[in-house]
Amino acid sequence: MNLPVLILGARSDMARATARAFAALGHPIQLAARDADSLGPDKADLETRYSVEVTLHEFNALDVAGHAAFIDGLPALPGIAICAVGTMGEQEENEKDPARAVAVLRSNFEGPAILFGVLAERFVNRGSGTLVGISSVAGDRGRASNYVYGSAKAGFTAFLSGLRNRLAQKNVHVVTVKPGFVNTAMTAHLDLPAKLTAEPDEVAGAIVKAVKKQRNIIYVRPIWWLVMSIICAVPEMVFKKTSI
C-alpha cells in the first residue's frame, strides 16, 4: 500500500521534482516548508497531475525544539521522508559574517539531522520507513571555494552514515544522495559544466530508484563518484595548494 511521502524543504526545485516523481507512483504527499500556505499551487499541481492527496505543513528546520510537535501534527506518519532543506549562501559572506555561517551550518546540518533523529525513532517504533537525506558532493572534501556549506554537508553525510549503521537491523533504511551540480534556482547564477550538471527530474528519478533498490549512497550522475574519488585521493599537501 502507498504510504505518504514527506518532503521537507518542499519549495526547492529538487524537492518539487521529487514530490512529482513519488506522486506519479500514487503516493499521497506531505509538503513541508516555511510559509507552507504559499505552496497552494504546488499542492494543486500534484493533485491535478496525479490525483493524489496532498497536505501542506508549516515547518522550520531551524526550530529543532518544535520538530517532535511537527511530526505529531502530520495526518499520518510517512513511509518515506526526504529532506531537501539547506541553503548554500555565498562563501565569502559565510567567511566574514558569523550569522550567515551559522545559518548555513544549521540549515544544512543541525536542522535536518535533528529532524531525522526524531523521525528515525518513530520509524523504528513502527518497524519500517525510509529516510532520504539530500547531502552534497561538497561534503566529500572541504574546498576553499565553499567549505562552510561543504562542512555542514559533511556533517550531514556522516550523520546519515551513522544513522544507517544503527538502523540497518531495524528495517529502517537511510539513503544519502549526493546530487553534484543541479540546474536549479540555487545555482542559476553559476556557469555549470553541462556533463556534470543534472536536471532536477534526474535527481528525482535517482531518488525513486534508490528508495526502491535500498541503495545507501548515490551520486546522481555516476561521473561524480569518479570526480570525487580523484579529489579525495589527492594528498593534502598538494590539495592545499590547488584551487578547485
Place this chain on the structure above:
Amino acid sequence: MQLSGWGNFPKRTTQLTAPRTEAEVAAQIAEGRAVARGNGRSYGDSAIGAARTLDMRGFDRMLSFNAATGQLVAEAGVMLSDVIDSFLPRGWFPMVTPGTKLITLGGAIAADVHGKNHHVEGSFRACVDWIDLMGPDGAVTRCSHDENAELFGWTIGGMGLTGIILRCAIRLRSVKSGWIRQTMIPAANLDEAITAFEDSMAATYSVAWIDCAAKGAALGRSLVMLGEHAEPGEVPPRYRATPFKAPRRRKKTFPMNAPGFALNPLSVRAFNALYFWNGSRQEGQQIVDWDGYFYPLDAILKWNRLYGRKGFMQFQCVLPQDSAREGLHRLMSAISESGQASFLSVLKRFGPQDSPFSFPMEGYTLALDFPRHARAIALMPELDAITLDHGGRFYLAKDSRVPADTFTTADPRAAAFAQWRRENGLADAFASAQSERLHL
C-alpha cells in the same frame, strides 16, 4: 549570455533569468525590453529578449482540471508533453497540437500554434478560454473572449509582446484511445496533393510531407496523411486492455553537431526519394500510436544538430486559397531548380482563421528547413517574392531572417500591432530580438 532559438541561428546577447515568483517577473519587466521564453522551440529570434529573457519553465504547475468541460488551468511553463502524460491516461488530448509536444502552453499561445486539424478546428486560440497576463506595471490582467477582449486577441499570436503570460485555461478534447487511424494517400505531384487535401476537408487531421527534390511531372509529389482518433476496438490487440497507453519509444539524442557536408543535395535527394517510396508502400489505412503520429521528430532529441554548428533556417509561409495552387507551383519550381532541396518539407491546408495577429489564413501553408549556407540563403529572397506576389504571409515562430519591409508588406497587420503596442505602453517593456528586427 548568447541565446538562440531552435534553429541555432541567430545567436544574440541577452540577460537570461529564470524567475520563480511573480514578484521576480515584475522586477524583470520593470527593467524593460523583456520577453518570455518557454522551451526555446521557436526557430528564430522570437524568444530572445532584446535586453532580458525570462525563462518561464519554472512556472510549471497545473492548477485545476474540470472533467465535465475538459478545462485545464495551468501555469504558462507547463509543457504540452506534461499535459499529455497526465491526461491521456484519463481520456483527454490537446485540442490543438503542433508537430512537437516539447513546447510550453505560454509559447503555444504566444505563437498561436496550429496543428494538423487547423482546417476544421482552427489554431491553438480555439482552445484558450482565458489568459492571465502581467503588464508593464507588474499588474496581472485576466483576458478572455469576453473580458479585455482586445488584449486577449493581440496576445494570442502576439509573440509575447503584449505581456508575460502567467497562467491560462485551455480546453482538452475527449478521446477514446491513444491511437490514430491514419490514411496514407500518395500524390504523384502537387495538383494531386491539393486535390487530396480538398477532398479530405472532413478529416479531423490532414498534413502532407512534400518532396522538394522531385522535378518535372513529379514536382511536389507528396504523401498526404489523414488521421482520426481511433475507437477502442481498433487499438491493436496487444494494447487493447490499456487503450491510452502507447508503446514507449526509445529516445535517442542526436549526439553532436553534424559536419556541414552531411546534408548535401545528393543526400537530401536520396532521403526524399526513399521516404516517398517507403510511404507509398504504406498506402491506405493503418492504426498508429499518438506519439509516432503527431510527434515523429520528438523521438530524436536535439535533432537540430543535424544541421551542424551554423544552424538552419525555416521558411514557412501561408498563401490564400485563391492563389495557393499557382503560388505553390512557383515555390516548388524555384526550390527544385535551385537544387537546394529541403530535408523536411510540410504542406498543410488551413481553414478559416479569425484573429488579429495570428499566422494562419484560409489557404495552404508550406514549411521548409534549409541549412544556413550561401546558396540556400540566396534562395530565400526568391521565395519571399513569390509569397508576396501571391498575397501570402510569414510565420513569426519560424522566422529568423525575413527583411522588415518584406514582412510588413506581406502582413499589414504588423503596423497596427506595433501602433497598438505603443498606444498601450507595451513597446518599451516587451521586446524581442525579432520584434526589434521587424519593428513590431
